[in-house]
Amino acid sequence: MADGGSESPASETDARLEEVLERTNMLKALKRVQDNRGAPGEDGMTVEQLPGYLRQNWERIRQELLDGRYKPSPVRRVEIPKEGGVRELGIPTVMDRLIQQALMQVLQARWDRTFSEHSYGFRPERSAHQAIMQAQKYIQSGLRWVVDIDLERFFDRVNHDRLMAAIAKRVSDKRLLRLIRRYLESGAVLAGGLVEGTEEGVPQGGPLSPLLSNLVLDELDQELERRGLNFVRYADDSNIYVGSEKAAKRVMESVKKYVTQRMKLRVNEQKSAVGRPSERKFLGFSFTGDGEKRRIAPRSVEKLKKKLREQTGRNEGKSLRQMIEGVSAYLRGWYGYFGVGQARTILREVDSWLRHRLRAKLWSQWKNNRRRVEELLGQGADRDLVFPTVRKPMGAWKAGNSRVMNVTYNKKWFERQGLFSLYEAAPIAIA
Numbered sequence: 001m002a003d004g005g006s007e008s009p010a011s012e013t014d015a016r017l018e019e020v021l022e023r024t025n026m027l028k029a030l031k032r033v034q035d036n037r038g039a040p041g042e043d044g045m046t047v048e049q050l051p052g053y054l055r056q057n058w059e060r061i062r063q064e065l066l067d068g069r070y071k072p073s074p075v076r077r078v079e080i081p082k083e084g085g086v087r088e089l090g091i092p093t094v095m096d097r098l099i100q101q102a103l104m105q106v107l108q109a110r111w112d113r114t115f116s117e118h119s120y121g122f123r124p125e126r127s128a129h130q131a132i133m134q135a136q137k138y139i140q141s142g143l144r145w146v147v148d149i150d151l152e153r154f155f156d157r158v159n160h161d162r163l164m165a166a167i168a169k170r171v172s173d174k175r176l177l178r179l180i181r182r183y184l185e186s187g188a189v190l191a192g193g194l195v196e197g198t199e200e201g202v203p204q205g206g207p208l209s210p211l212l213s214n215l216v217l218d219e220l221d222q223e224l225e226r227r228g229l230n231f232v233r234y235a236d237d238s239n240i241y242v243g244s245e246k247a248a249k250r251v252m253e254s255v256k257k258y259v260t261q262r263m264k265l266r267v268n269e270q271k272s273a274v275g276r277p278s279e280r281k282f283l284g285f286s287f288t289g290d291g292e293k294r295r296i297a298p299r300s301v302e303k304l305k306k307k308l309r310e311q312t313g314r315n316e317g318k319s320l321r322q323m324i325e326g327v328s329a330y331l332r333g334w335y336g337y338f339g340v341g342q343a344r345t346i347l348r349e350v351d352s353w354l355r356h357r358l359r360a361k362l363w364s365q366w367k368n369n370r371r372r373v374e375e376l377l378g379q380g381a382d383r384d385l386v387f388p389t390v391r392k393p394m395g396a397w398k399a400g401n402s403r404v405m406n407v408t409y410n411k412k413w414f415e416r417q418g419l420f421s422l423y424e425a426a427p428i429a430i431a
Contacts, residue, residue: 017175020099020106021062029101030054032207033094041093042076050094065099068175072096072186075203088156090203092186100183100208103176108211111170115214116221121235122210128283129340131234132294135241138230139277139291143241145248148280149255150271154236155204158216159264160184163202166215183208210235216263223258232282239282248274285341296341304334304350312357320362321417327354328420335425347422351411355419359409360400381408 019025033047040046045053064070075090092100112123120131139146151157164181171177184202202209202216217233224231224240229251231240240255242248252274256267273280277287281297288295311327318326366372369390376386385404399405415421 015106015110015171015176016173017066017179020102020176021065025102025105026098029098029105032101033097036097038094038097039078039091040076041091041096042073043093043095045094047094050098053095054098061095065179066175068178070099070179070182072099072183074186075205087204089205092203092206096183096186097207099179100206103180104208104211107171107208111211111215115218116225116233118225118231119214119218119221119233121233121237122214128234128337131232132283132285132340135232135239135277135282136287136291136294138232138241139287143230143243144276144289144291145242145245146275146277146280146282147240147242147248147252147255148271148273148275148282149238149240149252149259150268151236151259152266152268154265155202155209155213157265158202158213162264163212163216166219167212180208180212219263220255220259223262224255234283237283239280241277245274284338293342294340296338296343296346300338301346301350304338305353308354308357312354312361320358320365323358323361324414324417324419328418331420331422335420335422339426344423344426347426351421351423355409355411355414356397356400358400358414358419359405360396362409363399363405364396376404376408379408379413 030051033050037047061070073093073096075092075096078089078091080087080089108124115123118134120126120128120134160181163184164177167180168177183206186203202212213235217236220238221231221233224238229240230242231238233239240248240251242251252272256272259265259267276289277291278289278295280286281299284297284300286295286297287293307330308327311330312323362375363372366375372390373386376390377383381404385407389399389402389404394402411421
């Protein structure tokens with residue numbers, strides 16, 4: 001990539017397109033796009049093909065960007081299943097992901113320090129865990145009522161004119177403003193190759209979208225701060241902590257009014273509510289009434305079990321070893337997030353339930369009683385337990401919890417096979 005030229009550096013308070021296209025920034029963006037990988041956009045170009053394409057075309061593309069002639073490609077729309085429906089993602093081309101990443105790096109470096117301390121999502125050196133810990137501190141301080149506000153299809157509802165006006169307060173370079181507007185309006189490729197225009201919303205899937213969403217919602221953060229409220233926001237999920245039910249209801253009504261009338265967004269009435277922290281969930285967690293302990297929300301445990309059921313189905317054409325490898329990889333990732341929950345008893349129950357499923361899988365794979373006898377005796381099982389169990393008519397699930405299967409294929413046996421244990425990973429001090 002060629003250097004950005006000899007233009008004067010951007011000021012402390014503004015950003016210019018030359019800064020975005022500067023060589024060091026573009027190389028950093030390229031590395032991030034390569035590390036994130038991801039599927040091709042509508043043009044079919046892969047992340048692996050991008051460096052070669054840049055070597056041949058970057059000078060032309062860079063000049064088009066500087067001249068204001070560059071036009072982003074429409075995003076490829078995909079639907080991702082989620083609780084209660086689907087989430088629409090827009091996958092930009094890898095070229096547009098690169099440009100958006102470069103834009104995001106420059107703008108975030110300038111904007112992030114102006115955002116609220118109560119905002120934790122999509123920000124450097126901030127995390128969901130920090131948001132959860134702050135929420136817990138509010139509850140421990142005596143704020144035992146929560147105003148849980150969820151925005152309805154937030155990414156789809158953002159008004160482009162309001163968003164661009166907010167950006168224009170921070171960016172004076174008209175080329176940058178024009179480029180961002182084009183990304184907002186680039187549209188999406190539908191089935192059959194038709195392109196649908198975009199009149200509102202911030203497409204989920206591009207590197208720039210999280211930053212733009214934080215800019216939009218910073219208006220809400222500033223309003224809540226002005227009112228002196230104690231709150232935590234992660235993306236479009238805001239929890240406000242107050243001392244009484246009466247105050248909570250009053251805050252809910254006034255904030256809903258502000259969001260709908262001033263910000264022109266919609267509040268999800270089904271997911272938003274006033275309640276005790278123990279009754280609500282925040283980022284997959286709930287809390288005891290006094291805030292002393294973080295609990296993994298029941299719905300989060302249900303979703304984990306659903307995923308494990310999918311990976312350990314008895315009709316899956318995988319060996320037990322393959323299942324254990326896949327399940328363990330998933331559990332390590334899950335624990336990386338939910339391991340901060342103070343719920344070791346629940347983790348032990350999930351471990352036990354999973355081993356039960358895997359024993360049932362073994363029983364089912366053995367197909368017939370002769371094979372079951374051979375396998376159990378081969379593992380050193382007690383003959384007095386093996387034969388009565390095998391002769392007794394029962395399904396795989398019941399057999400997986402029989403005494404001979406529990407004793408023979410116990411916790412230690414699964415540990416030797418490499419099965420990850422949530423319970424053993426959790427600190428002993430966590431109850």
